[in-house]
Amino acid sequence: MNDPIKQRILIVGGGTAGWMTAALLAQAWAGRGIEITLLESKAIGIIGVGEGSTPKMRRFFDRLGISEAEWMPRCNATYKCGIRFPKWSTRKGYQSYYHPFFSHDDDVTIRAFFQNVTLRSRNFDVHAHPDAFFVSNYLARGRRAPLPDATTGYSTDYAYHFDASLIGELLKDYATEHGVRHVVDTVTEVRQHENGDIAGVMTEASGLVEADFFVDCTGFASVLICKTLGVPFHSYKDVLFNDRAVALPTTHDDDTLPSETVSTALEAGWVWKIPLTNRFGNGYVYSSDFLDEDGAERELREHLGLLDADIEARHLKMRVGRVARSWERNCLAVGLSQGFMEPLEATALMVVQDTVETFMQRYEQGGFSDRYRADVNDKINAIFDGVRNYIFMHYKLNSRDDTEYWRANRENSNVPADVARILAVWDKGGDLLAELRAQASRLVYSPTSWYCILAGMGRFPRSPKKPKKKLQVVDPREAQAYCEGMLAHFPDHRAALSGLGAAA
Numbered sequence: 328m329n330d331p332i333k334q335r336i337l338i339v340g341g342g343t344a345g346w347m348t349a350a351l352l353a354q355a356w357a358g359r360g361i362e363i364t365l366l367e368s369k370a371i372g373i374i375g376v377g378e379g380s381t382p383k384m385r386r387f388f389d390r391l392g393i394s395e396a397e398w399m400p401r402c403n404a405t406y407k408c409g410i411r412f413p414k415w416s417t418r419k420g421y422q423s424y425y426h427p428f429f430s431h432d433d434d435v436t437i438r439a440f441f442q443n444v445t446l447r448s449r450n451f452d453v454h455a456h457p458d459a460f461f462v463s464n465y466l467a468r469g470r471r472a473p474l475p476d477a478t479t480g481y482s483t484d485y486a487y488h489f490d491a492s493l494i495g496e497l498l499k500d501y502a503t504e505h506g507v508r509h510v511v512d513t514v515t516e517v518r519q520h521e522n523g524d525i526a527g528v529m530t531e532a533s534g535l536v537e538a539d540f541f542v543d544c545t546g547f548a549s550v551l552i553c554k555t556l557g558v559p560f561h562s563y564k565d566v567l568f569n570d571r572a573v574a575l576p577t578t579h580d581d582d583t584l585p586s587e588t589v590s591t592a593l594e595a596g597w598v599w600k601i602p603l604t605n606r607f608g609n610g611y612v613y614s615s616d617f618l619d620e621d622g623a624e625r626e627l628r629e630h631l632g633l634l635d636a637d638i639e640a641r642h643l644k645m646r647v648g649r650v651a652r653s654w655e656r657n658c659l660a661v662g663l664s665q666g667f668m669e670p671l672e673a674t675a676l677m678v679v680q681d682t683v684e685t686f687m688q689r690y691e692q693g694g695f696s697d698r699y700r701a702d703v704n705d706k707i708n709a710i711f712d713g714v715r716n717y718i719f720m721h722y723k724l725n726s727r728d729d730t731e732y733w734r735a736n737r738e739n740s741n742v743p744a745d746v747a748r749i750l751a752v753w754d755k756g757g758d759l760l761a762e763l764r765a766q767a768s769r770l771v772y773s774p775t776s777w778y779c780i781l782a783g784m785g786r787f788p789r790s791p792k793k794p795k796k797k798l799q800v801v802d803p804r805e806a807q808a809y810c811e812g813m814l815a816h817f818p819d820h821r822a823a824l825s826g827l828g829a830a831a
């Protein structure tokens with residue numbers, strides 16, 4: 328630590344972002360004389376949604392030294408093998424596709440998939456739907472947990488689903504046990520030094536709370552980063568149309584438990600279905616330019632078979648985009664305060680983790696100095712833009728013709744430059760891997776994920792011809808037999824979770 332004078336950090340906001348930040352900072356620094364305080368307002372409350380993660384969440388809990396047996400039962404958490412996307416494409420054979428999580432142990436089937444996809448994109452008639460090639464898809468279909476028995480020598484990557492408020496409670500316990508001071512109060516005013524840095528926050532009951540460094544976790548209100556420091560907000564609305572959501576829980580339909588998120592396209596957006604151990608979380612993400620609140624709730628209820636059910640729906644507004652700089656002066660914005668992309672790939676908490684870890688890494692090198700600020704901001708902005716690009720591709724590739732919403736998405740000419748290059752190379756059957764490698768420093772999703780979405784949505788030339796004899800084509804039945812053979816080595820999802828509960 329090269330700046331021993333400045334040692335008070337104040338985190339404003341106690342949603343998932345606030346408590347994740349508190350837990351990470353406490354784990355790394357609390358023992359080193361840095362005083363960390365988290366201040367949250369009970370009157371304002373948290374957003375309380377955000378139930379899916381990416382595989383990065385595994386590294387988060389590993390870092391904190393919290394085992395799955397400790398946290399998963401407490402948060403009604405389940406395993407997530409990947410995400411299924413029904414009804415985004417109308418092309419025959421491609422009406423649904425699955426975005427798998429995978430590991431290096433999947434290299435053989437991934438190579439087979441790439442081989443067939445490359446031929447199919449050059450207009451040869453070979454099977455190139457990703458679903459046939461990934462163990463993860465078969466695990467999800469078979470409602471298995473992604474935990475192979477030791478005999479296989481195989482491992483796969485996975486993520487989680489969980490109850491957002493329970494995870495906040497768990498992290499609050501962790502952080503406070505590791506020395507984080509917890510203050511419940513509402514900020515009424517933010518005080519600045521003459522040079523513009525933040526000096527402290529005035530609260531309703533506790534007076535002025537001062538600190539040397541501030542973390543803005545105030546959600547969409549962005550009390551410190553936007554309202555006080557005036558950092559501009561870049562909207563993604565021209566690229567991602569959705570700005571509203573309506574959420575409704577449902578009960579389980581049978582004794583087995585899915586191990587995937589299902590994201591089904593509806594008339595003006597899509598609906599998530601996320602399995603927790605005690606219920607499903609469901610929510611319709613849509614664009615207010617194409618649908619109003621009543622219409623969205625009606626369509627969601629219809630989709631869930633809940634038209635007459637007495638379950639209250641929650642309506643949410645989403646500010647979609649990012650701040651120009653997450654780190655400004657002596658303030659770092661983390662979570663919804665720094666930006667948000669709609670939850671199609673459940674990336675928000677991954678960005679929280681990336682932001683805090685990147686900041687901590689640079690702090691270790693340069694203390695609270697501004698030395699690495701631009702570097703941190705560039706990295707975080709690249710993550711936001713990279714995720715936006717991948718999410719946008721879902722909309723660009725849709726082939727639905729039933730509503731204006733889907734046509735407008737497909738015909739949207741505000742195509743980010745990197746996405747335009749990917750599409751151009753793909754559409755002419757060029758070397759997409761080379762293009763993705765050229766974009767590597769800005770790419771958040773791996774080439775495999777890009778190939779999966781392009782192939783899975785059926786973005787291929789029409790009227791393919793028979794492959795020439797000398798071309799090497801992989802028979803999808805071989806991949807299928809291999810993947811199905813693996814299933815026997817994975818436990819039933821519900822049984823695996825019950826085992827975890829027993830071990831806790």
Ligand SMILES: Cc1cc2nc3c(=O)[nH]c(=O)nc-3n(C[C@H](O)[C@H](O)[C@H](O)COP(=O)(O)OP(=O)(O)OC[C@H]3O[C@@H](n4cnc5c(N)ncnc54)[C@H](O)[C@@H]3O)c2cc1C
Nearest residue numbers: 340341342344368374377379514545546662663670675676
């Ligand atoms: C519809 C929807 C679905 C989502 N799905 C996912 C998903 O599947 N996966 C995922 O990773 N993310 C998802 N997210 C995002 C996720 O919900 C958030 O990233 C996460 O909950 C973190 O929110 P937050 O802590 O930044 O903000 P919030 O939960 O809004 O917390 C804000 C905090 O700031 C405090 N605060 C605000 N103003 C003041 C003040 N004046 N004084 C004191 N305290 C104040 C509040 O009390 C609260 O504690 C989703 C978001 C939406 C909208």
